[in-house]
Amino acid sequence: MLAGLAAAPAISPMRAAWAGAARRSPIPEPTGVLITRWRQDPFALGSYSFLGRGAQPADRVALGEPVGRTLFFAGEAANRRYPGTVHGAYLSGQQAAEHLAETGARSVAIVGAGIAGLRAAQILAGHGVRCTILEARNRIGGRIWTNRALGPPIDLGASWIHGTRGNPLTRLADEAGAEIEETDFEAYRLYDQAGRILRWSETPESFRDVVEIEHLYGADLADLSDDAVEEGEGFGGSEVIFPGGYDQLFAVLDSPCELRPASPVTAIAYDDDGVALTVSGGRVSADAALVTVPLGVLKAGSIAFAPALPARKRAAVARLGMGLLNKVCLRFDRMFWDREAVWIGYVGPERGRFAAWLNLAPFVGQPVLVAFNSGRAAAAIEAMRDDAILAEAMAVLGAMYGAG
Ligand SMILES: Cc1cc2nc3c(=O)[nH]c(=O)nc-3n(C[C@H](O)[C@H](O)[C@H](O)COP(=O)(O)OP(=O)(O)OC[C@H]3O[C@@H](n4cnc5c(N)ncnc54)[C@H](O)[C@@H]3O)c2cc1C
Numbered sequence: 001m002l003a004g005l006a007a008a009p010a011i012s013p014m015r016a017a018w019a020g021a022a023r024r025s026p027i028p029e030p031t032g033v034l035i036t037r038w039r040q041d042p043f044a045l046g047s048y049s050f051l052g053r054g055a056q057p058a059d060r061v062a063l064g065e066p067v068g069r070t071l072f073f074a075g076e077a078a079n080r081r082y083p084g085t086v087h088g089a090y091l092s093g094q095q096a097a098e099h100l101a102e103t104g105a106r107s108v109a110i111v112g113a114g115i116a117g118l119r120a121a122q123i124l125a126g127h128g129v130r131c132t133i134l135e136a137r138n139r140i141g142g143r144i145w146t147n148r149a150l151g152p153p154i155d156l157g158a159s160w161i162h163g164t165r166g167n168p169l170t171r172l173a174d175e176a177g178a179e180i181e182e183t184d185f186e187a188y189r190l191y192d193q194a195g196r197i198l199r200w201s202e203t204p205e206s207f208r209d210v211v212e213i214e215h216l217y218g219a220d221l222a223d224l225s226d227d228a229v230e231e232g233e234g235f236g237g238s239e240v241i242f243p244g245g246y247d248q249l250f251a252v253l254d255s256p257c258e259l260r261p262a263s264p265v266t267a268i269a270y271d272d273d274g275v276a277l278t279v280s281g282g283r284v285s286a287d288a289a290l291v292t293v294p295l296g297v298l299k300a301g302s303i304a305f306a307p308a309l310p311a312r313k314r315a316a317v318a319r320l321g322m323g324l325l326n327k328v329c330l331r332f333d334r335m336f337w338d339r340e341a342v343w344i345g346y347v348g349p350e351r352g353r354f355a356a357w358l359n360l361a362p363f364v365g366q367p368v369l370v371a372f373n374s375g376r377a378a379a380a381i382e383a384m385r386d387d388a389i390l391a392e393a394m395a396v397l398g399a400m401y402g403a404g
Contacts, residue, residue, distance in 0.1 A: 027394075027401050032150040032331040035389055037382045038157075039324050043136045043264070044143060045296025047157075048084040049077035050217040051228040052321030059316035063295070064092065067310060069103050070288045071270045072096050074116045077295035077320060081233050084217070084323075086144060086158045086246075087169050088232075089116040089292075096290055097123035105287035109134060109277050110257070111265045111303075112292035114142025118250065120290050121257040131257035132286065134279055136264035143294070146245030150331040152364035153245030159358075163235030169249070170237075178248035180240040181363055188343035191400040203347055210352045210374070211345060218323020220352075220375040243363040265293075267304040296322040324378045328354075328371040328393050335367045336401055344369075346396050352377035354396040371396070 038047045051057065057080050064078030074096035075089055082088030093116030100108060101124060108124055110117045113135035121131050139145070143157040161180065164170045173180050190198040200208075209221050217224055242248060260279070267278035268289055275289040293303065298317045308314070337344060337359060344357040353373065360368040371393055373381050381389055 027336050027397055028332055028334060030330040030390075030394075031333050033386075033390055034147060034150060034154060034156065034327070034329040035386055036156050036326045036328075038143075038326060039296075039379060039382050042302070043297060044294050045300055046294065046322030047143065047218045047325040048323055049295045050084065050219045050223075050321045050323045051225040051231050052219070052223055052319065053225050055225055055316075055319040055321065057227065057231055059319050062312045062316035063298075063320065064096070065313065066096075066099070067313070068270065068272060070105070070272065070275050071268070071305075072100050072288060072290040073292075073313075074120060074290060075112070075114070075292045075294065076116070077322075079232075083232050085162055086115055087162070087167050087235070089114060090119045090168060090172075092116050093119035093290075093292060094123055096120055097127075100124065100288055100290060101127040101129060103288065105129060107131070107286040107288075109275060109284050109286040109289045110292065111268075111277070111289060112136075112142060112294075113140040113259060113261075114292060114294075115144060115249070115253070117142075117290070117292040118253040118255070120292065121255040122253060125255040125257055131255070132284060133257055133259045134263040134265050134277065134284065135259065135261050138261045140250060140259070140261075141247055144246045144249070146242075146247035148245075150329065150366075150368065152331075152360070152366045152368060153243070153247075154329050154360070154364075154368065154370070155242070155246045156327055156329070158246055159241050161240050163237050164240055165235050165237030167235040167237070172249050172252055173242070175252045176248050178242055179244055181243055182238040182240050183342050183358075183363075185239065185343065187341055188345055189338045189341040190345040190347065192347045193349055193399045195400055195403045198345075198347060203345070206351055207345070207347045207355060210355045210377075214352065215325060215356060215372055215374045218325045218374050218378075219321055223321060223375065241363060265303055267306065269306040294322070295320055323375065324382070325372060325374045326378045326382055328373070328389060330369050330371070330393065330397075332367040332369075335361055337369065337397075344400070346400060348396060348399070350377070353381065354393060369397075 060080040074092040079088035079092040097120035107130045145157040356372045358370045
């Protein structure tokens with residue numbers, strides 16, 4: 001199923017075009033750059049869901065409920081226990097598929113080849129159900145997206161298995177023979193805008209809110225429900241990344257199902273007898289459909305449902321928030337930053353902008369830094385041109401390391 005898909009196009013790879021602050025500094029120009037724009041991506045429209053003001057955990061249950069016997073839903077936003085995560089999406093796809101198999105459906109159209117859709121396909125195929133996976137992009141994985149345009153594998157979507165103990169992804173990584181490596185959150189170095197090294201206790205509360213809470217939810221505190229940080233459960237154990245790329249998991253998520261890439265679904269008609277999906281002008285019919293598109297896509301109304309979805313589900317879609325986390329990945333020809341630090345924090349003049357940097361060098365063996373922006377700061381940065389984003393990233397590095 002996985003063979004034959006074209007490699008994902010790199011997003012905005014470009015040579016360094018920055019000037020100003022960086023020119024005055026001794027830090028080198030990057031030799032490669034990748035900038036994500038998950039809000040502008042029409043097949044994500046954000047990074048992951050959060051409990052916004054007015055939303056309840058019950059909204060996730062309503063989002064995941066089937067409509068009748070033929071229209072099913074799954075994905076990270078529909079998982080009440082583990083929302084916003086890869087394992088939440090995986091388990092949601094698994095659960096919906098098991099439920100669907102009980103209905104006696106013999107053919108299922110799965111909308112979306114992210115981890116929820118791929119896991120559902122495996123389960124359904126195991127029950128002898130004939131599946132067709134309709135995927136809008138020309139690649140599988142959705143918000144798991146490993147890009148190798150800069151040389152080493154760089155995850156532009158999910159990076160971590162959040163908690164290895166009891167997490168189904170740990171077993172999957174093992175089956176795939178994928179190396180996982182712990183990221184030590186205590187191994188950090190903090191700087192202010194004058195390049196002064198700070199202790200954690202010297203950082204303002206707003207900085208801690210950004211890196212400890214807002215990056216996790218992809219939303220500013222002001223936009224989060226009071227219940228958001230209490231929501232869901234976690235696994236114990238370490239936080240680990242894949243030095244060889246998250247996409248290694250797909251090797252063990254294969255199934256005999258038919259995969260149709262570059263097939264965005266624009267409409268789904270459903271009744272008790274089955275479903276008919278409109279796909280790039282054509283039609284696909286099946287006994288049932290499993291919709292795994294991101295919450296952002298449902299919010300935008302990119303898929304027209306006939307009849308309209310029940311009011312309870314529409315209210316859940318409207319109330320739940322779609323967050324934003326973006327990455328600016330910079331490759332250099334040499335390391336000029338703290339070798340031992342896994343995280344580099346920047347307490348700058350503007351809340352949240354380029355506040356956290358992941359040093360990928362110890363993991364991928366190449367001089368690569370990844371800056372994280374979330375929530376409103378990420379939305380503002382995403383609206384900027386590539387050269388302006390790069391200039392700001394380099395100015396921040398100049399502030400931290402420019403004094404040599
Ligand atoms: C920047 C970023 C960092 C993250 N970091 C982590 C992390 O470290 N750890 C973690 O656990 N989670 C992380 N996440 C969240 C995690 O990636 C997601 O929760 C998970 O991958 C979602 O899987 P899914 O199958 O629900 O959705 P997706 O992966 O989004 O799959 C849905 C699929 O539907 C397709 N689609 C959309 N519209 C249509 C249409 N109209 N027709 C057909 N197909 C369509 C999409 O192209 C996509 O392939 C991160 C996400 C982002 C963006």
